Amino acid sequence: MVMLNLERGRQLLYLSKAQIEALHFSADDVRDAVEAAFLEKAAGRVEMPPKPGIQPSPDAFIHAMPAYLAGMGAAGMKWVSGFPGNRRFGLPYITGLLILNCPETGVPLAVMDCTWITEKRTAAATAVAVLRLALERVERMAIIGAGVQGRANADALRRVRPSIREIAVFDPSSEARETFEQEVSSWGLRVEQAGSPQDAVSEAGIVVTCAPIVKNPKPVVLPEWLKPGCVVASLDFDATVTPAVAHAVDGMWVDDGEQFEYYRRHGHFAGMPTSYQELAALVSSGNPQAAPDRRYLVVNLGLALEDMAVALALYRRAVAKGIGTVLPC
Structure with missing residues (x-):
């Protein structure tokens, strides 16, 4: 060397x-x-x-x-x-x-x-949030979007929550689901290929959405799908998670408020709350927020x-x- x-x-x-x-x-x-x-x-x-x-x-x-x-x-x-x-x-x-x-x-x-x-730091930012917001003994995780980010987040989160035993994955592409299952099951985790986003999300303690970001989104995840103690990490802007989820949860964090509002002005996040906290404040506080009766949403846009x-x-x-x-x- x-x-x-x-x-x-x-x-x-x-x-x-x-x-x-x-x-x-x-x-x-x-x-x-x-x-x-x-x-x-x-x-x-x-x-x-x-x-x-x-x-x-x-x-x-x-x-x-x-x-x-x-x-x-x-x-x-x-x-x-x-x-x-x-x-x-x-x-x-x-x-x-x-x-x-x-x-x-x-x-x-x-x-x-x-x-x-981009792949690794995005998943790491999810892990930073999950460390502070998710229950320690969570066993089931849901991932919507079985591509590179889906697999990267599965890997990052199993490391900070080793209690995870099962991952339910939804993706419209059967090829993407098969690739996801092949890789993730090799880590010793059980993979369920869900038939719908709701099937994936139900009973999950952590939900990660990482579908492609689109100009005219058609979000599907509803608050009634989320069980108490659940943490939702939205990595795909407003492509998957409905504004109703943001209004129903007990706490909402974004990775950067300035950029969140920038994208709101450019057509994203219609109907989303104007009151939220920043992830940096959560990290610096040193105070974990996980609670079995509370549900949280994290919107990570990805930061330079x-x-x-x-x-x-x-x-x-x-x-x-x-x-x-x-x-x-």
Whole structure:
């Protein structure tokens, strides 16, 4: 193992997805980085404007996601796209690149694939919330959307709630359900391919929704489906969870209020409450909120602060291990 010696401003590091995977950055490593980022946010040391974007087609997006975490020395931007139709080309729904900058000089330190980062940090943010809101002995989890995020969240949540024994999954694609079952059952968990969203959600202590984000959503999850003590993590904006759920639960958290309101102004979250709490405050409080008679909703939009915290940790490990491709600036 040879540590890289990069000449700042004249060389940068490129990390492909395969090179990132070779760093063996664990789910716990990702969660630690994400938790640290939320603590930075709670302390007021994060600059993160709402993500501007373009829409090449009605249900597709390409977003710019910049962030600066002063206390961690992390700065940069993720340029990420989500195209639901990519499956027909054999391509992932989410693709993109991340640029990590030196906060002292502004020069680029690294360019890296962002599909791995997006997958893992999104699931880690769910785990951060579940650690503080879900009952400790929950045994059944429901996942709506059996794609990459469905599998990543199943993996992240079984680690923070090892009591989980069964996962009910719903997805309109039988291929996606089969892939989900094949992977998740290999971890020793029982997988039930539910015939409907309601069948999946009923009796689940944790519900994760991760369907594609669409311009004209048709949400289906209703409050009467949710049992006491249940935590719902909505990762797909308003695609799956109805506003009625938000009004019926005993507490609602969002990962960032400014971005939540930004998307409300751009047509999402019609009918959703205007009163809620932020996840960063929950993390910094140190007070878990789980209760057997209370139901909670977490709306995680996905934040650039998570990306930059994880990217910086990956960059440092790559330099230390001598992994990556050195390019001239």
